[in-house]
Amino acid sequence: MDPGVKYIEIPAHLSKPAGTPGSRLLEIERAKASFSSDDLTLYLHGKEHLERVKRILPVLENEPAFDKSRIHFMSRTDKFKAGLAKEKRLAQLLTELDWSAKDHALAEDMLDWPAAFGLHNRWRLPRHGPRPVRSKRNEEQAPEQLETDRTFFAGSYRSMFLKTLAEQSNEEQLKLFYEPAKNFEIIGCYAQTELGHGSNVQGLETIAVYQPESKTFKLQSPSLTAMKWWIGGLGRTADHAVVMAQLHTPDGRDGKLVKRGPYPFVVPLRDVKTRELLPGRTIMDIGPKAGYAMTDNGAMLLDNVEIPHINFLARWAKVDIETGKFEKPVNARLSYGTMTYIRANIVQQARMVLARSATIAIRYCAVRRQFADRDAPVLDGNKPAETQVLNYQLVQHRIFPPLVQAFACHYTGKEMFRLYEENQTAMADGDFSRLADVHASSSGLKSLCTIMASGAIEECRRACGGHGFSLSGGLASFYADYLPQVTWEGDSYMLTQQVGRYLFKTFRVLLADRDAPMSSENRTRDYILRYISDPEAKASAKYAGDLADPEFFIQAFGHRAAYLTATALRKRDIERRTWNSLLIDIFRMSVAHSQFVLVYNFARAIKTDKDLQSQPALLRIMTTCFELFATYTMDSEAAEFLSSGYISPKQHELLRNRVHALLADLRPQAVPLVDSWGIPDYQLNSALGRYDGDVYPAIVRFAQAEPLNKTRFNVNIHETELEVGPEMGQSKGSKL
C-alpha cells in the first residue's frame, strides 16, 4: 500500500492532515484496552503460528515478485503475468527455504493472490491434512511416505489436481502423475464444472468410453454446454487436467455400453516442452470476472481425444484393461469426510474474512471524524470539532457484529476440525454414526458463514464512506475475490437442503423413539428432544441480567431450530407438500441450526475453555463478545423467536436494549480487539486499515501512483486526438 512511483508531488507545507493525527487517535484507543492484545493474539493463534508469521512475513515483504503496491493499477493481462511470476517464485522458495505445507499455506494467506497454479489454494489445512479413509478390503498397501504426501496438497497450489491424484491414484499412477505434478514437472488443473452444469455432478455431459480393442478411453464433449468451464488454471497455464467425465464401459448385456457415472481421468492438454495444444483440445481463458484477475479460469472442449487405460484413476473404481469390466468403489460415503474437511476450512477462513473486514473498518472509523457531537469524548484535553465516526451507535451496529462473528467462527471452526478428526477415526473403524450430523452441520455452516462473511465485507466497506469505494481501501477488491465462496463447494442457498433432509430425518426418528441410538455427542438430538418434550416452552428472562447466562441462548436457539423443523415437517408429512414448496422453510431451518451451532460452541468456550478460565481479562472480553454475538443474532432473527411464542414482545425489547448497551460496552475495546487478530499491514493491503493510523497520506500516495497522471489529455470535442502530451506538473502558487 505504498506505491513506489509518484508522478505528482505534494507541496511539503501541505503534506500534513488537519487535527489530531490518526496515529495519535489509535494510540489513545489502544490505551483503553481492558486486556492485553498480545495475550489474546497468542490465545487465538498459538505460539507456533506466530513464530511462523515472524519467519515467513519478512520474506514476502522483501520479495519483489510479491510487491503489492502496483497490483491495482495493472490490466488483467499484467495481473495474470504478475500472478504467474508469483507462482513461480513461490514454488522456488518452497525448495530454497524448505518451507513446510503450513509455511506455504501461511504465505498464500498473507499474499492473498489466488493465481495461475491453483484456484483452490484457499482451501487448506491450518493444522493437519485430511486423512483419506482407507477401505480395508480394497486398499493396496501404500508406503508411509505416500500417506504424508496424500495430505500434502492441503496447503498447496493446484490443490484439487494434486488432491485428486493423491486420493484416487493407484501405486503406478502415483509415480506416473502425482510425483511429477508435485515437483512442478507437470502443471495441472481439475476439470469438473461444465458450461451448462454447475452444482449437479451427475448431470455432466462429457463422455469417456472405454475401448478394449485399443486399450484406450475416448473422451468427447457432446455439445457446447459440455464445455469444461470455470476451471482454475486451465485457461493458459495447465498442461494436464483431471477431467471428470461420464464413464461408459462395454460390459453390459451383449457387450453394450453401460453408463457408470462421473469418474476422474488424467488428460494431457499441451506438449510440456513446446506448450503447444495437443490435437482435439479447444482451450481458452474465459475472460474477466468480478475478481480473481490473476487466475486463468479456463474452458475446454474435448473432441475425439484418446487416452491410455492407465489415465483412468483407479485406486477405488476399476476398469479391466482387457474386458472393460467395471468394478465399482466400495464405500461412497467416504468422500463426505473430505467435504466436511473443506467446509471446516471455509468456516475457519470466514473467521479471518470477518476479522479483516472489521480491522479495516474499525481502525478507519476511529481515525475518521464527521460532524460535531455534543456528547463526544474530549481528546488530549480539547473538544474536537468533529467526532470519531466510531462513536456513532449506528456505525457500531454495522461494524461490531463482524468482529464478534469472527470469534464465533473461530470456536466453531476449531470444533469442526475436532469433529472431522473424530469422525474420520470412527469411520475408519466402520462407525458411521457421526457422519450425518457432521455433514449436515458443515453444510449449513458453509452456507451461513460465507453469506455472513461476504455481507460483512460489504457492510464494512460502506461504513468506510466514500474512501471504501477506492481500491486503496482494500475492501472492494477483497469482496470481489471472496464472492466465489458463496457459490462454489455447494451453492450456499441450494446447499441448505442437506441440512433440511438431516433435520427432518432426525426429528422423525426421535418423534417415533426418543431413545433411538445416535452418537453420544449429538447436540441436534438434544435440542430436538427438549422441544418434543415441551414444544410450548417460553424464555424465562425478565431482567437484562438474565441475558448474561450463556445457557439462555443455547436453549433459545435450540428451541427455534426445532420449532422451525417441526413446523416444516408438519407441512411435509401431514399436509404432503412438495419438497420444492418447502425450500424457503428449509433455508430458514438451516440458518437456525447453524446459528445454534455457532452459539453453542462459543458459549461452551466461555464456560469451559481452560486457557480462557486462567486469564480473567481475556475471559471478560470474550464474554462481552459472546453476549453481543448472541443478542445481536437473536435480535436480527427476532421474528422467528416471537412467532413461536418463545419470547414475548417485552423480552424482545429487553434483548434489543441489551444489544445497544453491549455496543457501548465494546466501543472502547474495539481497536484493541481487532489488533488481537494480528493481521499484518502486508496482508490487509489497505490505506484505511493501517496499524499506524496514518490513513490520509497513504490514500494520497495511492493516487500519486495512478498511471493516468503521467498524461495531459485533449478535451476539445472537435478533435479526435485524446492525448496532448506528458503532464508537466505544477509549480508553487501565484496570482491568476
Place this chain on the structure above:
Amino acid sequence: MDPGVKYIEIPAHLSKPAGTPGSRLLEIERAKASFSSDDLTLYLHGKEHLERVKRILPVLENEPAFDKSRIHFMSRTDKFKAGLAKEKRLAQLLTELDWSAKDHALAEDMLDWPAAFGLHNRWRLPRHGPRPVRSKRNEEQAPEQLETDRTFFAGSYRSMFLKTLAEQSNEEQLKLFYEPAKNFEIIGCYAQTELGHGSNVQGLETIAVYQPESKTFKLQSPSLTAMKWWIGGLGRTADHAVVMAQLHTPDGRDGKLVKRGPYPFVVPLRDVKTRELLPGRTIMDIGPKAGYAMTDNGAMLLDNVEIPHINFLARWAKVDIETGKFEKPVNARLSYGTMTYIRANIVQQARMVLARSATIAIRYCAVRRQFADRDAPVLDGNKPAETQVLNYQLVQHRIFPPLVQAFACHYTGKEMFRLYEENQTAMADGDFSRLADVHASSSGLKSLCTIMASGAIEECRRACGGHGFSLSGGLASFYADYLPQVTWEGDSYMLTQQVGRYLFKTFRVLLADRDAPMSSENRTRDYILRYISDPEAKASAKYAGDLADPEFFIQAFGHRAAYLTATALRKRDIERRTWNSLLIDIFRMSVAHSQFVLVYNFARAIKTDKDLQSQPALLRIMTTCFELFATYTMDSEAAEFLSSGYISPKQHELLRNRVHALLADLRPQAVPLVDSWGIPDYQLNSALGRYDGDVYPAIVRFAQAEPLNKTRFNVNIHETELEVGPEMGQSKGSKL
C-alpha cells in the same frame, strides 16, 4: 455483448448447446403471459419515451465510439480513453442530431458509461428540469431563454458544474462561465468533497479570503485533508472547477476577517489551449475504484491561488467589490427543493436498477437448468432431465422481490416528482407547509431505495450461480458502478436522521394538538393520528383473502411506523436519552416510514390509477405484484409487526404462506413481466439476460475475445520468462 475478435475457434459440430434451446424456453415462457407485455411497457413508459428509444437506440448501437463489446477487456487507462472518446462523440451528436436534453438523458441511460465529462450524469430529469425558486426580492430579471437553460443541465454531463453555474450565477457570470461551459468551450467539475470531509459540508477546510485591495479572492488548502477529493472529471479532464470554499470577508469589527460558511467559486485549473496546469494547483486522478473506471475522479490542493471578484458566484449571496461587505442569501430553505428533486431521480433510477437486475436473473434462470425435479413441468411433450432454475421456490424468493420492488419504486418515483412540482409552486408563493414532509420522505426513500437496489443487484447476481461472477453476465460490473449511490448525496445510513427529526417533531405536534395545521395531503399525519387514537390496534386479517385488501397494508405499515416513532420518542423525551443512543431506532423508523410510502403509493395506484382500471389484464397483474411486494416486505420486517402486538404469530404464518403462494402465482408471469420493462440488450450488456435466450453461445463468444488467449505462457518454474510465443490454436481431434 458480441465481441468482434475471436482468437480461438469452436469446432462447428460442437457449437450447439444440449437440450431445449434457450430461445425456445423463453418462447414458452412468453406464451404463458396473462397480459400483453407491450401494453404494460406503454403503460410504464409512455408513448413519447418509447418513440424516443426507437430513434436514439439505433444511433448508439451503430456508433463505433459506443461499442460495448471490448470494454470489459480494457485496462483502466484504456477505459478512461474510451470514456473520453465517448464524451466527445456524444457532445458532437447533440448538435449534429439536434438532441434535446431528454434525448441526451436517454442516451446516457442506454450507454451506461459514466465518464470524464461528469460523474453526475445519472441525476437527471425524465420529464422536466428542476425549477429554481426565485426569491422575489433578490432576483435580477433573467430572459426567458435563460430559464430554459437553467433547467438544461438536467440531462447533461458535467451536471453539478452546469447546475451550479446556472443556479448561482448572476447575469454577467452566466455569460462569462455558463455560456462557454454549455458550449463545451470550457470543461468543468464541481469540487466540494475533501479528503477528510465527506458528508459534512460545514466542516470543509478550503479557505477563500476576499482581498479588497487587489479585488481578488485568495484560495488556500490549509492541510492535506483539505485536498479536494473524489471530484468527478477533475483528475485529467476539467480545466475549470466550481470550488466550494469557506468564504472569509474583511467586514468584521475593525475590519477583521469573518467566516461566512461554504460558497461556490469558479477556479480556472488549466490553460484551455495548452492544457498545462496553472500555478498553485496540484491535481491528480485518485486512482482505481471498485467501479467508475471511465471517470477521472480527481484530487486538488490549492496553494495561494488568486481569482478575480467576478469568480465568486453571486446570484444569491454577494460580496461588495470595494469594501468586501458580505450580503447573505435570502432563503436557505430553497435549496431543499433541489435535494428533493435529486432524490426523486435516485428513486426513479432505483426502479430501473431493480428491473434490470430482475431481467437478467429471471431470463437466465428460465434458461438454466439444474437437477431433476419430479414435479417439474413437461416441455414440448418431454420430461426434461433437469428443471429450470426458475422453478425453485428459493430462487423465486430471491429474484421476484426485486421485480415487484421495481414497480413499487415506479409509483413512488412518479409521486415524488408530483410532490416536488407542487411544493416548488407552493414555495414560490411563500407556502412552505409541504417542505418538511417532502424533504423527510425523500431522504428516507433515497436511503431505503439505494440500499434495496444495491442488495438486489448482488442477490440477482448470486442467483445466476457461477456465471454471475463473470463480467459477461453484466451484473458484477453494474453492482460496482451503482454502489456510490448508497454513499453519495447523503450517506444512506446517516441520512435517516432527517426522517427521525421530522417524525419526532410531527408526533410531538400532534400529541399536543390533533388539529395542528399541516398541509392537507399529509399521510404521515394521517398514520400518526390513527396510532395516537388507538395505539393498541390489532390487524383483523383471519383468512388469506383478507390479505387481498390494499387497505390492510396501508394500516399495518402506518401503525408500525408510528409505533416505532412512539417507542423511540418515549426514550428521547421521557428517558432523556442522547440522540446518538437512538440512531439505530431512528434508522428503523426511517425504513418503516419509507416502506409505508412505497406501500401507500403502490396501493393507491391499484385502487385509483385510471389507465390501470381501464385495462383489466394489467390491473390483475399489477395487483399480484402489489400483493407480493406488500406481503414480502411485511414478512421481512415481521419482528416489528409482532413486537408491537399488531399481528399475532398466527397472522404471521398466514402472511408467510401468502408470500409462498404469490411466488407460485407470479412464476408463469415472470418473463413477460421483465420483458415489460423494455430494457434493450444494448443497455443490459449481459450474456445471461439476452432477450433471445441464447445464453451459452454468448458466454463463449465473450471468452473467445479475451486477449490472454493470444499467447502461450511458460510455466517452467526454473525459468523467469513468462511468454513462449503466440497461441497456435488447435486442430481436429486425434489419438494421443
